[in-house]
Amino acid sequence: MTMVYKRRLWTGLQRLSGGMIKVFPYVRAQTSESAMSKEQRVLQYVQQNASRGDPDSVLAAVDKFGWETEWAMNLGDVKGAILDRFVKETAPQTMLELGTYMGYSAIRIARLLPETAKFMTVEFDQENAAVAREMIEFAGLQNRIIQITSDTADVIPQLKTKYDVETLDMVFIDHWKDVYVRDIKLLETNKLLRKGTVVVADNIIKPGAPEYAEYVRTCGKYDSTFHESRFEYSNDDIDGLEKSVFRG
Numbered sequence: 001m002t003m004v005y006k007r008r009l010w011t012g013l014q015r016l017s018g019g020m021i022k023v024f025p026y027v028r029a030q031t032s033e034s035a036m037s038k039e040q041r042v043l044q045y046v047q048q049n050a051s052r053g054d055p056d057s058v059l060a061a062v063d064k065f066g067w068e069t070e071w072a073m074n075l076g077d078v079k080g081a082i083l084d085r086f087v088k089e090t091a092p093q094t095m096l097e098l099g100t101y102m103g104y105s106a107i108r109i110a111r112l113l114p115e116t117a118k119f120m121t122v123e124f125d126q127e128n129a130a131v132a133r134e135m136i137e138f139a140g141l142q143n144r145i146i147q148i149t150s151d152t153a154d155v156i157p158q159l160k161t162k163y164d165v166e167t168l169d170m171v172f173i174d175h176w177k178d179v180y181v182r183d184i185k186l187l188e189t190n191k192l193l194r195k196g197t198v199v200v201a202d203n204i205i206k207p208g209a210p211e212y213a214e215y216v217r218t219c220g221k222y223d224s225t226f227h228e229s230r231f232e233y234s235n236d237d238i239d240g241l242e243k244s245v246f247r248g
């Protein structure tokens, strides 16, 4: 049935009922669905399909939505397994993530950290940060993740003074690709890296961070390796993570 026909039918019904039927049901259903952002739809799916307080069930629900319903720019389960391995090997006590989005990778990371670890994640989009807050709270990790809603370029110079960070053990870089180089240089100049700090960056191939890859591989400050994988929620497109260990 077309929307025009449905509307005519509704107008007829309204006339017959003497105006008792007030709301055009098709419009209401459509508006409530389309008024939600993709991120809100993912959050709603998680709230309806995952178990509160169980981070793994939250990750599984986000991934199922990403594979089966709508693509989203989360790290995803395939590259996520590689990041899990790096986090377990590094066992960071102080960690920073650039680019929270809806909190998927923050939840992935935080569930592997010891309770004593300090883990900060930065996002400048207020709506994404709000969804992440609810996602993280649903996963039960709100006391393990410090969410900072700001531009990474403003936050990095404040980490020592405002967030009481001496140096970082691990960094996960996953915000806009054209500022990866700016921000790793900011981490260096603000003396937040120490010998052995592990810096992991996503999307080296797709959408691609060629200047960043070139920088960490050739500047002489890092031992850098590429870890090939697949782009999130895709079996075909190649992507990968760059793991760069600061030489000090």
Ligand SMILES: C[S@@+](CC[C@H](N)C(=O)[O-])C[C@H]1O[C@@H](n2cnc3c(N)ncnc32)[C@H](O)[C@@H]1O
Pocket (backbone or CB within 6 Å): 073, 074, 075, 076, 098, 099, 100, 101, 102, 103, 104, 105, 106, 122, 123, 124, 125, 128, 150, 151, 152, 153, 174, 175, 176, 179
């Ligand atoms: C690819 S998404 C992050 C995905 C997330 N790490 C995950 O895997 O679940 C990139 C996010 O970085 C945020 N972002 C981009 N540039 C930023 C900046 N300069 N400061 C803070 N957030 C930024 C975007 O708003 C977006 O939400």
